[in-house]
Amino acid sequence: MTAALYLLIYACALVFLAGCVARALSYARMPLHLRWELYPVPHEEPERVPHGGSYFEEPEWWAKPLHFNLLGELKVMIPEMLFLKALWEFNRPLWFRSFAFHFGLYLLIATAVLLAIAAMVCWLAPASAAVLAALHSLYKVTGLLGAVLALAGAAALLVRRVRDRTLRIYTAPGDLMNLAWFIVALGLLLAAHLTRTAPAPSTLELVRGLLSFDTGLELPTLQVAAVILSALLVAYIPWTHMSHFIGKYFTYHSVRWDDLPAAKARQLQRKIAQYLSYRPTWSAAHVMADGRRSWAEIAMLNPARQEVKK
Template identity: 25%
Template sequence: MAIWQSFIGGILPYVSLAVLVVGLATKIILLFQAPVNLHWELFPYPRTLGRQLGELLTEVFTLRSLYNYNRKLWLPSLTMHYGIYLVFFWFVFLLLGAPFALYLGLAGGCLAVIGSGAIFLLRAWTPELRQISTPVEYFNLLLVFLVAFTALTGGVVSDWAFRTYLISLFTLQPRLPLPGSYLIFLLVFQFFLVYLPFTRMAHFAVKYFTYHKVKWGEME
């Protein structure tokens, strides 16, 4: 057990984070260097920085495109995304020691479980969605579900003790041993981090290219 504790709780966090950063950076660099095969200017489109940021934030926080073109998936997708946003804020405020951080984590975990589970079922049971759904999309949804589910059931998002462990990682002195429920969550989450850069789920890192290089890319 000591070996598993050291490997999952003391080594894999740094390895998975390194793979995530290098993987996302590589994807961004390759996309930045790649030529645009087809310019797809949409008119009118925002030309000022303020309006462009407004357009991006509107899409991020409302999923307007999904609402307009695939409304069946819009509400569960919005639920899942807001769950992910709340978990991100949970992480930040947990490190800062904010007392309301645990509420953010619990709410975010629940929304992520509900949203990812609902999308999975919709894709599996709705004929028109099942026809356009690939196995990897089901796997991605299942992975998001498992990350959120193990965080909730393992007490990760509702226990201040997890903050102590996170801080110990930043000081390069992982505090071990960890409860078994923590190890299960960490193993699932670390696999998610390693897997993320090589999937469509990394779209959050390439929004710039979607809008500025394709939708708003003017011919030179």
């Protein structure tokens, strides 16, 4: 039974990684998106950001090297990733629910990392009692706080989706199922942890057993159910719209912030040339996309004059 549980956890982890890679590749291979070209962008030079400037202000900018401000991007990305800054600014009532859920998940991820480190310390330096004690204190706090926050946030988001008339329009059955799955999985994890008795292995012992494939551990039914449901949830996430953490990267870097001039990017030039050769067949008459003209030809036409000729 324990061996099967370990295999399931490893399989779910592989499915999660495969899903994340597949999702990222699918976004990366998509056609060029229409850029926002709204300034400032965070990677602009710092002195231009306050007034919304860009490299277009430079005389003969096309002949000068571009400067990428990584620190400027990080100043925007980190608060957005950790604290959902945009949601705080534009939809504060939803922020309280969403932040609790997402930050709780971050704490649970940190807990998993701390547990893995603690398991490695047990093997490599079993005499390091002080290090193990510090790690134990850390993952105990992050684990409990993360589970409570994520559970409360998921429940609050579920209630909001059910009760809010406006949000209900955009709520699919899958959205409710996803949140319910989180609530049940997190609830079982908390219950298994809080009701654990002495014979049952601790969380650290379970992680050590998983990493060493120790099949001698005997897990109670509640703990097994919690682990199975959580592992399946992890494997499920990247194959749904809950993988928006991947899509968000491409939305910011390929749509909102991408201002690379085509003159300085040969691959970009090739893609644009390829797209201009397409022959669209749109039904909108004003576009004049009848399947005979390419985008390059359509771009040189004046719809108003074409109407006059008719």
